[in-house]
Amino acid sequence: MTKRPSFIHFLGCIIPHRYPSIQKATEIVFEDLDMELLPMEGASCCPAPGVFGSFDRVTWASIAARNLTIAEQAKADVTTGCNGCFASLWDANHELKHDEELRQAVNEALAEVGREFKGTIEVTHYVDALYDTAGLQKIRKHVVRPMTGVRMALHPGCHWMRPKLVKQKDDSEKPHIFRELCEATSAEYVPYKDELMCCGAGGAVRTADLKVALDFTKQKFDSILAAGGADMIVTPCPFCELQLDAGQVEIQKHFGEEHTYTFDVLHVSELLALAFGHEPEEFGLATHLQYMQRKSEPNWERLGIKI
Amino acid sequence: MTSVEEKAPIDIDEVDRDFVQMIKRTGGTNIQNCYQCGTCSGSCPAGARTNYLVRGIIRKALLGLKEQCISAPELWYCTTCYTCTDRCPQDVSPTDVIKAIRNIAVAEGYMLEPHQKVAQKVLEAGHAVPLDKESWEQLRMKVGLEPKPPNASSHPEAVEEIKRIAKKTGFDKLVADKEE
Numbered sequence: 090m091t092k093r094p095s096f097i098h099f100l101g102c103i104i105p106h107r108y109p110s111i112q113k114a115t116e117i118v119f120e121d122l123d124m125e126l127l128p129m130e131g132a133s134c135c136p137a138p139g140v141f142g143s144f145d146r147v148t149w150a151s152i153a154a155r156n157l158t159i160a161e162q163a164k165a166d167v168t169t170g171c172n173g174c175f176a177s178l179w180d181a182n183h184e185l186k187h188d189e190e191l192r193q194a195v196n197e198a199l200a201e202v203g204r205e206f207k208g209t210i211e212v213t214h215y216v217d218a219l220y221d222t223a224g225l226q227k228i229r230k231h232v233v234r235p236m237t238g239v240r241m242a243l244h245p246g247c248h249w250m251r252p253k254l255v256k257q258k259d260d261s262e263k264p265h266i267f268r269e270l271c272e273a274t275s276a277e278y279v280p281y282k283d284e285l286m287c288c289g290a291g292g293a294v295r296t297a298d299l300k301v302a303l304d305f306t307k308q309k310f311d312s313i314l315a316a317g318g319a320d321m322i323v324t325p326c327p328f329c330e331l332q333l334d335a336g337q338v339e340i341q342k343h344f345g346e347e348h349t350y351t352f353d354v355l356h357v358s359e360l361l362a363l364a365f366g367h368e369p370e371e372f373g374l375a376t377h378l379q380y381m382q383r384k385s386e387p388n389w390e391r392l393g394i395k396i
Numbered sequence: 397m398t399s400v401e402e403k404a405p406i407d408i409d410e411v412d413r414d415f416v417q418m419i420k421r422t423g424g425t426n427i428q429n430c431y432q433c434g435t436c437s438g439s440c441p442a443g444a445r446t447n448y449l450v451r452g453i454i455r456k457a458l459l460g461l462k463e464q465c466i467s468a469p470e471l472w473y474c475t476t477c478y479t480c481t482d483r484c485p486q487d488v489s490p491t492d493v494i495k496a497i498r499n500i501a502v503a504e505g506y507m508l509e510p511h512q513k514v515a516q517k518v519l520e521a522g523h524a525v526p527l528d529k530e531s532w533e534q535l536r537m538k539v540g541l542e543p544k545p546p547n548a549s550s551h552p553e554a555v556e557e558i559k560r561i562a563k564k565t566g567f568d569k570l571v572a573d574k575e576e
Binding site: 109152293376 | 441508522536538546548
């Protein structure tokens with residue numbers, strides 16, 4: 090019998106603190122697929138790559154490396170469901186393995202807290218764990234509630250696959266991995282012009298100028314509508330999810346009532362949990378900030394649930 | 397500001413000969429590969445709606461116009477989506493150049509207040525988006541999770557470690573509130 094795949098689970102900030110339904114859905118889906126998630130005790134902010142990476146590279150890499158040392162001590166590869174966390178941890182791991190000068194500076198900082206970056210583990214995204222470790226064949230076997238007929242727009246986001254020459258995961262101009270993973274649920278893929286465009290939240294822009302960030306998001310929504318509309322938007326990132334989900338309420342506020350969008354936005358873990366036959370209450374789909382703020386709930390009928 | 401205003405000729409005032417080297421040392425290693433084709437700006441979703449012009453900033457940097465680069469508010473409109481990086485025919489990695497220029501800007505005191513607050517949050521709570529209200533804990537319980545996750549929110553010693561790391565790198569002083 091082969092050993093059960095195991096990952097140390099890096100939660101980050103937004104999943105456990107704002108979209109806990111993603112954490113719960115991930116735990117359910119990984120359990121279904123017989124993949125173990127170990128708690129990552131004492132992990133901090135990744136820290137946010139566009140924010141901290143823009144402020145001070147050595148501090149960014151040191152805080153990221155501190156997180157990596159927790160995984161090194163547990164002798165486990167990391168998995169995370171956030172493109173931003175993935176970017177920080179993966180990039181720091183990669184840069185520290187290749188940049189001796191940076192590694193020295195980082196280890197000097199880590200020595201202050203009795204830690205040392207050794208470079209002994211790998212960092213994965215849920216998408217990697219699901220696509221590479223579990224595999225589509227196994228995932229398809231677990232789909233007992235096919236999302237047939239549900240129109241699905243995808244927002245792959247940026248940092249899982251870019252920069253493509255460094256990450257070497259997918260062709261960022263024509264990616265297929267995230268799409269194949271989502272299509273395993275039998276939902277109908279809806280291509281739209283701005284699918285590969287950034288949601289607008291990253292790089293400290295959401296913090297610096299919310300309206301500019303929302304203008305990106307609005308363009309994406311209009312692009313989906315121009316493609317005939319979609320019943321849901323699926324993303325592999327909680328920061329993108331925050332921007333696309335709570336962003337709808339913010340767009341209404343900043344751009345006017347005529348810009349009212351009502352997309353249900355799901356993390357890929359949540360999509361899989363539904364397709365694996367779990368009820369939305371099992372992981373709290375209705376707790377997304379959009380619904381809490383609007384006092385609304387997911388469009389069950391459109392999602393093909395609870396008819 | 398419109399893109400037409402942005403097209404004003406570059407004003408070559410004070411030139412800093414070390415600026416390019418500084419950028420290269422800070423992560424923008426390939427800046428000198430740039431031949432100004434403009435693929436970056438043509439691909440840039442931030443440039444499509446603001447006066448942020450990647451090519452222009454890189455040109456100014458190559459000319460050594462440090463002050464103009466680091467003081468430009470539009471420097472902070474890059475979402476670091478890396479589309480320019482994936483399309484650049486010269487492997488400049490404009491995103492990394494912009495991040496390097498931002499690092500230099502912050503070191504010289506150009507940090508936006510909201511960014512400073514986010515940085516302070518990480519030093520105070522261990523997280524940029526902290527579990528700072530009881531309602532967030534209730535949200536977690538509502539979905540069937542324990543009120544506090546096993547991250548720094550339930551490990552005060554982790555926050556202490558972050559503080560000590562930031563003290564060592566000088567980051568704590570960099571983001572501290574400036575005395576009036």
